[in-house]
Amino acid sequence: MLSTEDNIFVIIITREFIIGMLGNVYIGLVNWIDWIKKKKISSIDYILTSLAISRICLLCVLILNGIIMVCYPDFYENDKLQAVINIFWTLTNYLSTWFATCLNVFYLLKIANFSHLLFLWLKRIDRVIHWILLGCLAISSLISLILATTPNYDYEFHKIINHKRNCTEMFHVSKSQYFNPLTLFNLLAIVPCTVPLISFFLLIMSLWRHIKQVKLSVAGCGDPSTEAHVRAMKTMTSFLFLLFVYYGASLLATFNYLMKESKLAVMLGEIIAILYPSGHSLILIIRNYKLRQTYIRMLSYETTVCMM
Template sequence: MPSVLDTLFLIIFIIEFTVGIGGNGFIILVNSIDWMKKRKILLIDFVLTCLAISRILFLWVTISSISLEFFYEKILLPEDLNIICDVLWIGSNYFCMSCTTCLSVLYFFKIANFSHSVFLWMKKRIHKLLLVITVVAVLSFCKYLILKKTLANRLVHEWIPMTKNSTCNLMEVLLDILTSHIIIHMVPIIFFVVTLISFLLLILSLWSHTRQMKLHGIYSRDSSTEVHVKAMKAMMSFLLLFLVHYFSHAVVILTYYFPDSTVTKISAYVIIFFYPSGHPLLLILWHSKLKQASVCVLQKIKCVRDHNT
């Protein structure tokens, strides 16, 4: 018989999962229809579609892993199945992070206005730059697969015996575990730094643009300022949600090394779900085409409801 807390967490999971699938699926549907109509797709729409696909994959892998871990905890799952779930979860997470970084970099080079030769050189080669980010994500995932086995061996032969022999070594073991996982998951941190730099440079571009407008006696917002602000909102939301997501990810990892931490682990999973579920709604609000499509859908739903009543 599930407890009240288990039922509450289950309801939250269902809501987050439904919102995430709906929001990301809407982005894929709108961009796919526009692609079929125009027979071409803008680079930013392509990146948004890839990001939505990666988040749907991440949501499905996460909900599957949670179901296997908590609802079938009395069943001894094969080791191969646990490894497959772990690899799929990390792989979808890397895919999601790389797509979000590509989107942030694309926002920066599309909107920012600098006359520096390096900026102009990189802007002309934006496709190659995005390809480099994707390749780095793939190589880092391969590195993760190699180092993961080393980490597991250290857990069995070093950390577990050390904690059994002396409780004084607990903090030392904990620090060692955190350091090892930071090294393994270094690329997501690099993605975060790249997005942070893009965000700061976009602020610098907005400040420069605003100063030029004031020098010409213009004190009201123009279209360029509005575009800067929308892009900065999207990037800031990613940075904040990424920090929460990465912290929750670290909490989930640490709970595997401590008994009686089921509630903490489920709470961390709830927060992890919030990032791929909530952020698509913000992107829809800040993307003009997606926002217009969502308004049209809501209007049609309202018309159908009024007609039925």
């Protein structure tokens, strides 16, 4: 019998999961149908489709972990099964982060204006985009493989602290030898997180230089280049905010054994974590012209059918 907190938790993550799945499946289907019609796909659509697929997988892992935690808590007594979920989470998490990083870098290269030779060389990303995405897949798979071969001491640590009578005694248990490898892989995700941050600041520099060139004229402030910079900055800002909130929630769940109410901490972390792949996908639909217009046409068609 589930408690009130468990029921509320399951309802919240299920709704988040449905919204996230609908958004990511929509992105994938629209780009896939457009690819079939035109017999080709643009770089931005290629990245968005790959990102949507990775987030569909990530959402499945997150919802599975959440349901198991409240409905089948004994599942985690098997450290091997827990390790399997950790490996799949690491793979889908890194894929999603790297693909989102590629998307932000793509925005920077297509919108910003710099005369540096390295930047001009990178602007030819269209020619190698599929190799870049395959490289992201290879890196994520390698990290997951390393995790698969790394001993998981988290289970042994929990067995020890469960015998302690209170929270104070927990802090006297040496955690260095029971360090959860998943914590290290969480921290390693800072690397792909810094790339969008650098891209964001470079985009700000490009916008500042562009506005300076037009001398803040009325026509200049409303020109297409300035508007493109602003739109990209808004998209990057929302992504960075959700990304750092997501990793904060993941770290909260990872270090839950340091808290007295560890289950509530994990629940909170899980709820916040699912917001990232769900919320950012909806923002991408709103910010992308083709995705937005396709949705508007779908609504118009449904309205017409209902009126007939």
